[in-house]
Amino acid sequence: MTLSEAALDQLTAMFGDQALPDEPLAKHTSARIGGPADAFLIAQSVDDLRAAAKIAWMDELPLCVLGGGSNILISDAGFRGLVVRNQAEKTRFDGTRVIAESGASSILLARRCAKRGLAGMEWAIGVPGTIGGAAYGNAGAHGGEMAGIVTRVNLATPQGDVSLSGGEMAFGYRSSILKRERRRSVILSVEMSFKPDNPQAIQARMQEHTDYRKRTQPPGATIGSMFKNPPGDYAGRLIEAAGLKGRRIGGAEISAIHANFFLNLGGATAGDVKALADLARGEVKAQSGVDLELEVELVGEW
Helix, strand or coil, X not given: CCCCHHHHHHHHHHHHHHCEEEEEHHHHCCCCCCCEEEEEEEECCHHHHHHHHHHHHHCCCCEEEECCCCCEEECXXXXXXXXXXXXXXXXXXXXXXXXXXXXXXXXXXXXXXXXXXXXXXXXXXXCCCEHHHHHHCCCEECCEEHHXXXXXXXXXXXXXXXXXXXXXXXXXXXXXXXXXXXXXXXXXXXXXXXXXXXXXXXXXXXXXXXXHHXXXXXXXXXXXXXXXXXXXXXXXXXXXXXXXXXXXXXXXXXXXXXXXXXXXXXXXXXXXXXXXXXXXXXXXXXXXXXXXXXXCEEECCC
């Protein structure tokens, strides 16, 4: 355990019994996979996020902020540090401008925008997670992504609060400067700009996206897309072409519906999923010559 008694005392003094030692992270991820964290707490506000991050940084404690727990694979050994579950979710609407705290649900925000006739986030209706995580990884689907709507990201850092413009976030395919450079920061809120449109038209587009996902993606405990799509192709197509649809290792399976989705059939370990991912990468490389890059982030001790 890397957690010092002083850090644990600070966390307990600030968060009381909300600060939990040795919390199983499988309870907090979409795939229901993950070992224990040395310390775990739920942040209910931006102030909670700042305070928890400050304690971690002062104690040189590894820090992981969890949103919806998707697009992340936490090792079976868990996380040697502090894991904060982000539930800071206040959202303010100001005409076509929206400021959402980083723990706000991306799906719920897409619905709220649609009701107000704000277009630009329809793609997120089937994308689980939080706005902070979506900005960090430039989440996207159906031809849309966070880069198209983010105007500013507000952060806590060891030096104090700072903000980055959308341009300064340097968004790339499923990435941002924060993700690429592993900056010591915590996203507090995200400012976005939308375009006015007819609410019924927005709802219709969202329904199309929902119907498409139901036809093409598996239900159940899944991490999300395992690999990034390589230029000009699709990871799922390449994995399927390698004959790996339905392949299982332990309790994990490459979906028979969409080969870029890996499922926890019950009792899967992170090791099972990682072994399947390594198998897929190896077979695709051998058969197609393409190096697949993980979209899922590996967290913890591997």
